[in-house]
Amino acid sequence: MSIEAFSQYFGDLQDPRQSAKISYPLFDVLFLTVCATIAGAEGWEDIEDFGEAHFQWFQQKGLFTSGLPVHDTIA
Template sequence: MSGKALLDQFGSLEDPRQSWKVLYPLAEILLCVLCATMAGADDFVEIE
């Protein structure tokens, strides 16, 4: 599955954050977390 396809899938999720606090789209954050997890990141510090 391509990155674009994953972004499309994540894009269908509802974003519960307050819109004025959003710096990055939820789909992009989720894709980064998925990639970092697949690369062996175990916690927030490693993902950051």
């Protein structure tokens, strides 16, 4: 999936979370979730597992600079 194409459709979403409690950018978490779901993930733990398996690829794209969130955070 192209980050540029994803950004075109999801880049303008407003983040409803309290800014003081944000550890991971909404864009990063959404991109991970969509990629994992397309790959067959069926729950938050599957999404976390997908992220761990492809963590280097995400970092090469400039995502998750502070590490990967756990499944509770993704949810």
